[in-house]
Amino acid sequence: MGQHLTDNHQKNLNQHPQLQPGDFISIFWRSGFEQASWNYERMQNLGFAFILSPAIKRLYPNKADRISAMKRHLLFFNTSPIMQSLVTGVVLNLEEQKAAGKPISTSEITSVKTAMMGPLGGIGDPVWNGTIRPVLSALAASLVLSGYGIWGPILFFVAWNGLRLSFRYQAQKLGYARGTDIINLFSSGVLKVITKASAAFGMFMVGVFIAKWVRVDFDLGRIHIFQHMAWLNAYVSALAALLLTMMCLWLIRLRVTPIWIILLLFVLGLIGYAGGVIVV
Amino acid sequence: MGIISGLVVLAVAFIVGMDGILDEWQLFQPLIACTLVGLATGNVGSGILLGATLQMITIGWMNVGAAVAPDIGLPAVVAALLVCGPAAISIKNGIAFAIPFAVIGQILNVFVRKRIVRFIHQADRAANAGNLSKMNRVHLLSLCFQGLRVLMPTLLIMLISPHYLHHLVNQVPVVVTNGIDVSIGLLAAVGFAIIMNMTIDKHLWWWLLGGFLLAVASGLNIFILTIIGLVLTIIYIWLSSRHPDSSNDSGDVNEQDDFDKELDDL
Incomplete structure (x- = not known):
């Protein structure tokens, strides 16, 4: 040709x-x-x-x-x-x-x-x-x-x-x-x-990013029965990060626009901190 | 802030606005936009740090097809101006400021994309006259409007007294400031969800969970995890090309032959 x-x-x-x-x-x-x-x-x-x-x-x-x-x-x-x-x-x-x-x-x-x-x-x-x-x-x-x-x-x-x-x-x-x-x-x-x-590699990396960068730091020490289980903090926080991301995905699939999800997370962060559930 | 550095910040804003619609050089990504504003204001260290933090939040924000995502360029420039400029607010407050500007930038972007339809009709008239250079000018003029989309709001912020802004931010109660810090940790989830929404299907969930569990359990740094991810992907592609029948989406025998041939070519 x-x-x-x-x-x-x-x-x-x-x-x-x-x-x-x-x-x-x-x-x-x-x-x-x-x-x-x-x-x-x-x-x-x-x-x-x-x-x-x-x-x-x-x-x-x-x-x-x-x-x-x-x-x-x-x-x-x-x-x-x-x-x-x-x-x-x-x-x-x-x-x-x-x-x-x-x-x-x-x-x-x-x-x-x-x-x-x-x-x-x-x-x-x-x-x-x-x-x-x-x-x-x-x-x-x-x-x-x-x-x-x-x-x-x-x-x-x-x-x-x-x-x-x-x-x-x-x-x-x-x-x-x-x-x-x-x-x-x-x-x-x-x-x-x-x-x-590219999809397989991309999703693997998104999994890594969620673990590294979505920060939901619970302080279990504040709850009496968890006081001696502080080592669990990291795992509970990681799990919460994964669940939070899946919640965002679910909201996106419900056609909630990203901006509203962002505002929702802002409010969630403020309430979570003020209520003493999530720590900085 | 001196006049020269103010002008340089505006030039950066203009370029960021143009690249934001072009989506080519990625100068509008916070990592680069905030660094440039930091250089312009002589405060490059905090510019880079702000850029990296903001980058993690905006990492998955993208325009797919005709859908316009929250804006990235405008909030990056404005936040960097507030953090690196004379207002000198903290990085986390800068990020809190960035969020409303992501909305404003998105609204302005949609507005400009609608107004450009008029230019398109001018281009049609240029085509009817066979006037190529006029058609090209219309195209570049549209680009200037996208630049102004970021430049104008930046200029407005610049005109507000930095002392007033600094004072305003200091009025915010500690509970709110720390709450914002917590929120910043949560925000990255949105971008990752946007990427997942575009890509994920049933078997890809295993890749996501694999990456997640490996990162949590091993505590390895992100560079090593990237290499592991690449190696696993290569093995996966190699295996699925050797066992074509195990893959659901592979078609008939002919298609497989073509595919092998192309792989040999590569």
């Missing part, structure tokens, strides 16, 4: 504009601004068009073609931001073929975008926001609290952005090289394995 494409490009070199190395870099840089105009009407639509605009400029010097390219990329779009680079790559491949005269319709390009954004959103949010970011930021915060100061924020920034930028770069490249063949990746099960691994 790749070879075939290259041949095609050679043939069309003189008649049709092609994407230049600089365009890919510019598009890669722009990919970090995808959500700037996130809106309730078409979500990331303008973001996608913004990212693609160096390619639109290069491929469609003719005004009518340019207008229709701009319009088709201002349609509804929403996915997990970092995963979007894969969609960009595939679309760049399609747009370049279209500009070279291949019979690719607007609705084909739109349906490729639509077909990719759902599954990628379903992978991207849990992997990046549900696992990688919580784990990295937790490790960084722990570094700070164990006395490494500024190294915590620096390592978090470098690690996250290193992963994010290299992923975006590679995904854009891969999407462009493979074009619509990338759909095979969706059915191959690799993405399923990644999701499964």
Whole structure:
């Protein structure tokens, strides 16, 4: 496929504009601004068009073609931001073929975008926001609290952005090289394995975080019959932390918004302390 | 606070507001935002500490799909300004201040996301005219509004006399201050519940319980536990790829072959 494409490009070199190395870099840089105009009407639509605009400029010097390219990329779009680079790559491949005269319709390009954004959103949010970011930021915060100061924020920034930028770069490249063949990746099960691994690791770490950071410190010594069982304090507190988290999960499933749960916990903390049940 | 450091704090607020919607560089995460405000006000030590404490609370707060979570950037900047700036309130009071600003930031974010629809219609007109650079300008202008979303409230807080704020916080009874401290310990549960809500299913509960019990029983530090978690995950994936039949969600034989092939490619 790749070879075939290259041949095609050679043939069309003189008649049709092609994407230049600089365009890919510019598009890669722009990919970090995808959500700037996130809106309730078409979500990331303008973001996608913004990212693609160096390619639109290069491929469609003719005004009518340019207008229709701009319009088709201002349609509804929403996915997990970092995963979007894969969609960009595939679309760049399609747009370049279209500009070279291949019979690719607007609705084909739109349906490729639509077909990719759902599954990628379903992978991207849990992997990046549900696992990688919580784990990295937790490790960084722990570094700070164990006395490494500024190294915590620096390592978090470098690690996250290193992963994010290299992923975006590679995904854009891969999407462009493979074009619509990338759909095979969706059915191959690799993405399923990644999701499964990230979910297992993420949940393991959430278990660790609950044990380490949700603090419900009961003072059993205050209750007469527990006076000689102070060693139990740590275990009772840990159990309470787990139950508290499960209560929050239950409330979220009941569609109580996080803000109300936060306010509830504030009140609970105040009452718990004032009543002498929970200690600082 | 001098004019220069005030301006730098406002610049940080603007950048945090922009990155808060972009969700790319993570400058809006408390760990980084509070550190930057700390640097600007010449009080980086308390900025970093506040950031780490606030980070643990906000760790799971995320926008999934179109749902807007409590805001992270605005409370991080405001709390850091109050803690590191001339008001010099304590870290736990700073966190108590952060919570209402998480609500305010969320409301403002929803407001801006609605108003940007107008810009989208301008972009449509730019597209009808084939005017790419105008379309790009509209996009970046939207970003500036998201920056102002954090900058404006920060500016308002800056204009309140720090002595008054300091005095106000000192009026709070000790019972309430200590109660807030207890609450801070509880708050992290919400973020973890948000992550669980997105991911957890029946067999993942065992992973969660495993991590929890190992952490409680062993008392190992979080870095070692992370490595153990990674190793267990790798073993799990290795085992489930060797015994495809034991996994419920694996499909037919063809799918399995493709999957093995892709794994070899990796």
